[in-house]
Amino acid sequence: MRYLDEFSDPDLAGKLVDQIHAVTTQPWAMMEVCGGQTHSIIRHGIDQLLPEGVEMIHGPGCPVCVTPLEIIDKALAIAEQPGVIFCSFGDMLRVPGSGKDLFSIKSAGGDVRVVYSPLDALTLARENPDKQVVFFGIGFETTAPANAMTVYQAKRLGIENFSLLVSHVLVPPAVAAIMESPTCRVQAFLAAGHVCSVMGTAEYPPLAERYGVPIVVTGFEPLDILEGIRRTVIQLEEGRHELENAYPRAVVAEGNPAAMAMLRDVFEVTDRTWRGIGMIPESGWRLSERYARFDAEERFSVTDIHTDESALCRSGEVLQGLIKPHECAAFGKECTPRNPLGATMVSSEGACAAYFTYRRLELVES
Numbered sequence: 001m002r003y004l005d006e007f008s009d010p011d012l013a014g015k016l017v018d019q020i021h022a023v024t025t026q027p028w029a030m031m032e033v034c035g036g037q038t039h040s041i042i043r044h045g046i047d048q049l050l051p052e053g054v055e056m057i058h059g060p061g062c063p064v065c066v067t068p069l070e071i072i073d074k075a076l077a078i079a080e081q082p083g084v085i086f087c088s089f090g091d092m093l094r095v096p097g098s099g100k101d102l103f104s105i106k107s108a109g110g111d112v113r114v115v116y117s118p119l120d121a122l123t124l125a126r127e128n129p130d131k132q133v134v135f136f137g138i139g140f141e142t143t144a145p146a147n148a149m150t151v152y153q154a155k156r157l158g159i160e161n162f163s164l165l166v167s168h169v170l171v172p173p174a175v176a177a178i179m180e181s182p183t184c185r186v187q188a189f190l191a192a193g194h195v196c197s198v199m200g201t202a203e204y205p206p207l208a209e210r211y212g213v214p215i216v217v218t219g220f221e222p223l224d225i226l227e228g229i230r231r232t233v234i235q236l237e238e239g240r241h242e243l244e245n246a247y248p249r250a251v252v253a254e255g256n257p258a259a260m261a262m263l264r265d266v267f268e269v270t271d272r273t274w275r276g277i278g279m280i281p282e283s284g285w286r287l288s289e290r291y292a293r294f295d296a297e298e299r300f301s302v303t304d305i306h307t308d309e310s311a312l313c314r315s316g317e318v319l320q321g322l323i324k325p326h327e328c329a330a331f332g333k334e335c336t337p338r339n340p341l342g343a344t345m346v347s348s349e350g351a352c353a354a355y356f357t358y359r360r361l362e363l364v365e366s
């Protein structure tokens with residue numbers, strides 16, 4: 001705990017806040033890419049400590065939030081099938097599909113299990129050779145290496161009753177899509193430190209150059225976030241747009257070569273649909289040809305399921321930074337963490353859940 005407490009030190013935080021105020025001469029809007037950063041910003045009230053006009057836009061980097069409704073419906077269709085053990089991390093069980101969620105399938109007798117690692121699902125497959133075991137593989141570059149390793153092991157060990165429902169997405173194409181949106185207000189990015197700890201930083205200087213935006217790799221504790229904001233504001237004020245690494249205790253430029261090699265072996269880049277944003281070309285991974293037989297979509301014939309997003313939920317606008325969560329009419333009323341209408345209220349990393357949990361409900365009542 002001491003290690004974490006050091007990065008929440010209130011005196012140091014106050015000094016960083018003072019430095020941000022001292023260097024700021026005009027309004028700026030920057031996006032924190034990751035939901036973990038959003039959670040930290042709202043939990044600690046960091047956005048309320050910034051100079052007036054310095055705005056944090058909450059980006060799309062929450063893996064549960066950006067998983068499209070269509071994939072949830074595919075997961076539900078697979079989990080309902082007899083003889084299937086459907087495995088997932090716990091936060092996906094309450095994400096609503098078009099009609100139900102994985103919890104309701106479990107309560108109706110489906111074999112839906114929460115696991116803490118994809119390798120746990122592989123163990124279940126070995127222990128239940130008469131069942132089909134499926135793991136729900138969602139998320140960014142952070143969760144993908146473990147899923148890739150699991151499929152690699154399934155192939156190596158000849159475990160054919162295991163498959164992966166893949167919905168992996170990539171951060172750099174999303175940054176490009178946000179910058180190319182005609183409604184974009186983002187002038188800088190706090191990049192996600194854990195993504196860069198896997199993938200390194202090489203993909204970001206070309207984005208900073210192409211779009212003229214500072215990109216500062218940032219961690220998740222309050223001092224990490226404040227230091228990322230401080231460096232970003234300095235770049236903006238000086239008219240620079242460079243990549244900076246403000247999270248060197250976890251991120252090196254070359255990333256994790258072993259994880260990247262595993263990813264290149266098991267996955268290949270594909271177009272992906274992001275919840276609320278739509279299709280972004282070459283923004284995700286699918287299983288490569290060598291591992292295609294472990295693809296759950298093909299194995300359970302759910303590739304033809306296509307679902308439109310709910311018209312009621314404005315999470316797409318939240319994920320693009322066009323509105324704050326409390327500006328959605330359903331926030332805190334029809335939509336709460338107990339009864340979520342959209343994925344950004346389900347996940348603890350979702351911007352709507354963060355606003356609801358950390359006191360922003362008064363924004364609705366005022």
Ligand code: SF4
Nearest residue numbers: 313315328335342352
């Ligand atoms: S408050 Fe609920 S309905 Fe509104 S955008 Fe967030 S998740 Fe969707």
